[in-house]
Every structure is written in structure tokens, then in C-alpha cells.
Amino acid sequence: MKRLTILLLSFYLGIAAPAEGQIVHSSARKAIPLSRRQFGRSTPILVPQFSISRAKRDVFSGVLGVGSGVTEAASLSQLSQPAGNWGGSGCPPSAHLKSLVDSYIASASPDFPGLGSTVPGLSLSWSSPICGTFTYAAGLRNIEKDKPITPATLMGIASMTKPIIAAITLQLSDSGVFGPNGLDTTVNQLLTTEQITALTVGTDPLEPKCPDFTYLFNRDTFTYELKAFSCPDLSQVTLRHLLRANHGMYDFINEVLLPDGSAQYDNGLFFNLYQFLGLSPSPPLSSKNGFDYLKAYGLKQNQSAEIGGNNGRDFEVSFGNTGFQLLGIILEQRTGKSLDELIRKIIVDPLKIDPMYLYVEKAKRESLIADGYDVYTGEPLIELTGVYPIVNLNGHTALNTLSLGLGQPGNVNLAGGAGGLIANPKSYRIFFDAFVNGGLLSPAAQSELVQSFVEIPDLSFPEQSLSNGFGILKVQLREVPGLPSVDILTHGGALPGVRCENAVLRLPDSNTILATGVICQNSAFGASDPFHLELAFINAIASMNGGQ
Known part of the structure; x- marks a missing residue:
């Protein structure tokens, strides 16, 4: 029977994560196959955590693409046009960035030959002091009612709450x-x-x-x-x-x-x-x-x-x-x-951005927020028991996460400071840029943030080092095959029905900002990984005007 355990550590961080039900020195009952260990997507997969594997360290040279095999099932007929003023000498064309998104959201998973995309909808926003802003949304926020996602659509952002x-x-x-x-x-x-x-x-x-x-x-x-x-x-x-x-x-x-x-x-x-x-x-x-x-x-x-x-x-x-x-x-x-x-x-008020919420009442969630979906194609506990209503996502078996947690979606969003925030990527990008690069905090508070980073020596290597600060991780890439030499400040997130990535890109050992970006999709378990799309944006943007 197919395992439904989310062990993000195994893929994201290059470790041998514990197998489902693997508990040493125990006779405890094993979790049923549906049990999912939801390791918060807080650590960039650029740096393997807690173990050193050359194969894993080099894997990033091969993940510059954003998918394989565009399928007809993933209709792009409702895709909007990008907003913003992105452009200028040395900047990747706006049309190229749009094509990266369209290709990603239309790409089939290699794990399911013959089926379509596993991503219902996606919203992202990038800004650069050199190139301007690029904001774009594609796909659906609700599959059942065929409602399109827009840049204004609120989404769960999981650990980006931190x-x-x-x-x-x-x-x-x-x-x-x-x-x-x-x-x-x-x-x-x-x-x-x-x-x-x-x-x-x-x-x-x-x-x-x-x-x-x-x-x-x-x-x-x-x-x-x-x-x-x-x-x-x-x-x-x-x-x-x-x-x-x-x-x-x-x-x-x-x-x-x-x-x-x-x-x-x-x-x-x-x-x-x-x-x-x-x-x-x-x-x-x-x-x-x-x-x-x-x-x-x-x-x-x-x-x-x-x-x-x-x-x-x-x-x-x-x-x-x-x-x-x-x-x-x-x-x-x-x-x-x-x-x-x-x-x-x-x-929200100082930055003049769209509202963000933690404690979202049911009516607001159902009317304003993108529904989240997880993919369970081939899982008999979902497909054959009839416990949950099944949604057809381009031929895949999907669940609307509103069905989980006794139909009370607040129960799956970690109410509080760990991962419960609802926001749209454009507003979050404005916040993240002002938080990391200045413009939100007082000078003293900004100084505390800048000085907060401590390197984690056993997670760092000459070509890529990891430091942790106040709610932000810093990844410093130096001559990693296939990737630019840049500093990346980040803290992504994953919860049922949502996966988000963010990044501030800087020139190496510098405060020179190349770009700030946020990407969120309303699918998580069993779905394509938006980190691949983020890598494609990083490569496109970091090559301009001095990026290496």
C-alpha cells in the first residue's frame, strides 16, 4: 500500500528520514499508511541537514528545470497576464518569467505517467530594485466551482508566519x-x-x-x-x-x-x-x-x-x-x-498592504481564501473508503483540505505563531522585503535582525553554508554547479493544501539586493514542488547585472 507519510526531511534535506512507523526500542503500534509526518518546510533544500552526502550536495545542478511533460489536462485557458513594471536592460524578460510559471503549473508529475498537473493554482510576486515588480497568478483557487486564483487571493502561508x-x-x-x-x-x-x-x-x-x-x-x-x-x-x-x-x-x-x-x-x-x-x-x-x-x-x-x-x-x-x-x-x-x-x-497598516489574518472565521475562509488540495492518486484508503469527497484534479485523486480535521479547516492550520497566517503573496513579498532589507523595523530592531545570524557548522560546507537568524535562514552559495553564487535569505512553509517559498537574493557577502520573491501554490502532499520554480527564478534573476 502506498505510503502517505510526508517526510520532507528525506527529500528536502538529504537525509535518511525514519521510515513510517520506525521507532527504535519500541513495541508501539505502527501508524497506519495514511499517517503523515508533516515536517515544516522551514529549511532550504540547498543545504542537507545533519548529514553530508556528496550526491545530495550535487543534486541541485540537476534541478534547474521546473517539470517534465506538459499535459493537456492542465488547462491554461484562464491564465491572467502578469502585473507590474518588470523590465530593463539585463533583466530577464517578463514573458520568460511568465513562461516559467505556465510550464511549471502545466507539467505532469513523472510519478504519474499519463495524468496531468498536480497544482490547481499558483500565485507569486517578485520585486527587484533593478527590474521592478512582477506579480502573476495562474490556475484555480477552487476546483469544484472552477474559481480562478488572482494576485489578490488570500492563501495559507504556513511557516512563512514565523x-x-x-x-x-x-x-x-x-x-x-x-x-x-x-x-x-x-x-x-x-x-x-x-x-x-x-x-x-x-x-x-x-x-x-x-x-x-x-x-x-x-x-x-x-x-x-x-x-x-x-x-x-x-x-x-x-x-x-x-x-x-x-x-x-x-x-x-x-x-x-x-x-x-x-x-x-x-x-x-x-x-x-x-x-x-x-x-x-x-x-x-x-x-x-x-x-x-x-x-x-x-x-x-x-x-x-x-x-x-x-x-x-x-x-x-x-x-x-x-x-x-x-x-x-x-x-x-x-x-x-x-x-x-x-x-x-x-x-499591515505601516506598509499599506492587503490584510493578513491568523484567526479566520469559517465564513471568511470559505468565501475569500484559496482552497487547499492534497493528492492521493492510487491510495485506496482515500479512493475506496468513501470517507472523504474526492476531487478530480487533472485525472488525479485529490482532497479539498476543508474536508479534513472534522471539516474544521482551522484545525489544520496551526493556530498561533507557528504557521496559521493567511495572506496573498504580493502583500507578503512587500513585507518580507521591508523586514529583511529595511523599511519596516526601527534602526535598533533592524540591527538586532542583521546580527541575529549564527552559522551552523555541521550543516555548512565550503560551497554552501547555512546560518539561522530570527525567523530567517541564510544560505550562502559559492560555486555550486548549476547555481549562481548568491546569498539567499528565506523561510518557506508547508501545511496540508499549501506550499510556499520565499527568498531575498543578494550578491555574495553584500547588502546589494538582486530581488525578493514569494511563491505559493494551493497543493502540498503529492504535488509538484514549487522550490523547482523558485530555483528557475533564482537562476534567471541572479545572472543579471553582476550576479554570477
Whole structure:
């Protein structure tokens, strides 16, 4: 039976990710084939994580294309024309950029010969101080009703939420919200005793959540092990640690399994199917706020990770699910405002961009936001059980993710600071450019961001190095075959029904900006990888005016 486990580490980061149900020193029940380990798409695949493989390190010279085999099933009849003023001497023509998108969205997956594209719709926006702006959307935001996607269409952006939370944290720190120690203030000073108890020990003194035993991800061996864990000492963890994701705690989504060996997130996601199969899954969580969401999982200390360390094992595998979920809670607690209010005041209004939301009510989600789709072609648990309504995506079996999580899509978007944001790529590109390159933060806050990057030596090589900062990773490419020598600042995202990439391109060891771009598609599992399209844009843009 086809595995439906999303192990993004195995493809994205060049490691031997744990096989489905692989848990060492355990007799826990294996996850059923539909179980999906959703490793947050936070790490660029340019740098293999935690292992060195020459084959993997050289693979990027062969991924400059964006697909293979244009199929008739992927109709381009509704494609719009690009917006913006892109052009100029040395700039790749706008028509060429459009052709890259059209080719990508029409390309069939080599895994499914004879079938069409696995991407319903895609929206992207790029800007360059040299060439201007290029904004384009193609395909559908809703397959069932044949609704086209436009540049204004709101989309889930998953882990691209984290830079937004980082920007708010930096700005509030500069204004004194966290006290005289700023980013070096410890978490225990910023939350109430009741909140800390709820997030660690839990509210039932007869059944404390920690210390305890469960299956935990080993960042050295990439296996799950039945291990003891303790409560984190939040008097040792600062805002700076949360922003860098080296806070000494496990990623609550990706690095912790339940005592029976299943994943809590997957239980909620496929609750109806698991019940149909006679299992007893834990129900989907309420996504009304980030605190309730994180409380249901709980915080767990990782004894193998050094707080503030800079080795690979010291960072969350997602580079920030736990850290940024906790940051979102702290921001709301310290200001008395919702994250939506803070986003509007600190991000949206100053930049004069379209609204962004975290806590989206059902009516707004169904009327304004692109539906997300995952592809399950050939999966009998989806195609034959009748549990979920099936959508025809160019001959593929697809699910509208509105069907998952008991039909409450908020349950799959990680409410809070880790990955719940809704935005359109054009507005997010304006934010990301202003955040990374200047124009949003105060001078002091911008300086904190610039100085936040720490190199991760065991994830770095002479031709490509990786540093992690506050919600942003920096990849420095130097003479990688088939790729330009540039610095890339990025933090992409993936959740059910959405995959996003972003990038700020700079000349090597320079503040000279080549371009800023954002790409989002409304399909994730089983779909084409938009990183291939981003690579094509990087190669086209970085070659201009001094790019190598």
C-alpha cells in the first residue's frame, strides 16, 4: 500500500528520514499508511541537514528545470497576464518569467505517467530594485466551482508566519514591552504561573504531563525513541532563544509522538478516517488561539539540545514551531492584543498592504481564501473508503483540505505563531522585503535582525553554508554547479493544501539586493514542488547585472 507519510526531511534535506512507523526500542503500534509526518518546510533544500552526502550536495545542478511533460489536462485557458513594471536592460524578460510559471503549473508529475498537473493554482510576486515588480497568478483557487486564483487571493502561508512573528517581537522589544532586558528576558518572566503550568505540567495534578515517557525524535539518528522527558526550565530560555529555535525544547508537531506511536496532529487531521478504520484517534484541536493549541501538546525539554547552541541538534527540526508558537502566546499576553491586531498595527497598516489574518472565521475562509488540495492518486484508503469527497484534479485523486480535521479547516492550520497566517503573496513579498532589507523595523530592531545570524557548522560546507537568524535562514552559495553564487535569505512553509517559498537574493557577502520573491501554490502532499520554480527564478534573476 502506498505510503502517505510526508517526510520532507528525506527529500528536502538529504537525509535518511525514519521510515513510517520506525521507532527504535519500541513495541508501539505502527501508524497506519495514511499517517503523515508533516515536517515544516522551514529549511532550504540547498543545504542537507545533519548529514553530508556528496550526491545530495550535487543534486541541485540537476534541478534547474521546473517539470517534465506538459499535459493537456492542465488547462491554461484562464491564465491572467502578469502585473507590474518588470523590465530593463539585463533583466530577464517578463514573458520568460511568465513562461516559467505556465510550464511549471502545466507539467505532469513523472510519478504519474499519463495524468496531468498536480497544482490547481499558483500565485507569486517578485520585486527587484533593478527590474521592478512582477506579480502573476495562474490556475484555480477552487476546483469544484472552477474559481480562478488572482494576485489578490488570500492563501495559507504556513511557516512563512514565523518572520511575521519575528518582526512583531523585534519591534515590541525595541519599544520596551518586554522590559529592560529586551530579547534576553526569560520566558518565565513573560507568562503567568498558571500559563506556564498549563503548558508544561498541565492542569491535572493527578496526571502531570511531565516528567513522563513517550516517543521522541533523535536529531542525530533520525529515529523515534521511547525516552523520558522532563518539563523545560523556562527561566533558562529567552526570547532570543525562541526566535532562533535553539531553546532546548522539542518541536511539538514534528518531534513528538503519542505513547502509542501515532502522531497527535495526524490523529486530528484524519480523525474521520481513523475512526472508520476502527482506531481511537484523539480529536482535532481547537484553533481558536495559539495558547489552547500548544497547551494540548505541551512543552517538552530536549536533553540532547544545548540552549543557545549552534550545532544542528540544538535547533528544532522545523526551525521554530515550538519557539514561534510560544512567542505568539507571549506577544498576546504582554500586549493584551490578539496577534491579528498586532499584525494590522505593526505590519499591515505601516506598509499599506492587503490584510493578513491568523484567526479566520469559517465564513471568511470559505468565501475569500484559496482552497487547499492534497493528492492521493492510487491510495485506496482515500479512493475506496468513501470517507472523504474526492476531487478530480487533472485525472488525479485529490482532497479539498476543508474536508479534513472534522471539516474544521482551522484545525489544520496551526493556530498561533507557528504557521496559521493567511495572506496573498504580493502583500507578503512587500513585507518580507521591508523586514529583511529595511523599511519596516526601527534602526535598533533592524540591527538586532542583521546580527541575529549564527552559522551552523555541521550543516555548512565550503560551497554552501547555512546560518539561522530570527525567523530567517541564510544560505550562502559559492560555486555550486548549476547555481549562481548568491546569498539567499528565506523561510518557506508547508501545511496540508499549501506550499510556499520565499527568498531575498543578494550578491555574495553584500547588502546589494538582486530581488525578493514569494511563491505559493494551493497543493502540498503529492504535488509538484514549487522550490523547482523558485530555483528557475533564482537562476534567471541572479545572472543579471553582476550576479554570477
